[in-house]
Amino acid sequence: QVQLVESGGGLVQAGGSLRLSCVASGIIFKISNMGWYRQAPGKQRELVATITSGGLTNYADSVKGRFTISRDNRKNTMYLQMDSLKPEDTAVYYCNAVKNIGPRVYWGQGTQVTVSS
DSSP, X not given: OEEEEEEOOEEEETTOOEEEEEEEEEXXXXXXXXXXXXXXXXXXXXXXXXXXXXXXXXEOTTTTTTEEEEEXXXXXXXXXXXXXXXXXXXXXXXEEEEETTTTEEEEOOOEEEEEEO
């Protein structure tokens, strides 16, 4: 089993920054892709950004140029640097990890990000 734990959420003003972290533990061998998703009140969960084990990244248009996804495989940790935050970014942010063998998908518990105007 794989466990994912997010941290770093909080309350910030528009234009501010936050950095989210996701630590993977358990049987982490052969984790390939990881990503961040978010769900705002009354809306469906949506993709924010993904990153492969080799470091290739992909971003939703709504965050492109403002957010940066990265990972440190030695520490089994993924990050989401969020700059120029907008009130529209307010959501619960979830960590995701994938194993190609299976395949299998894992989710964290989520961390709240609130951006005030």
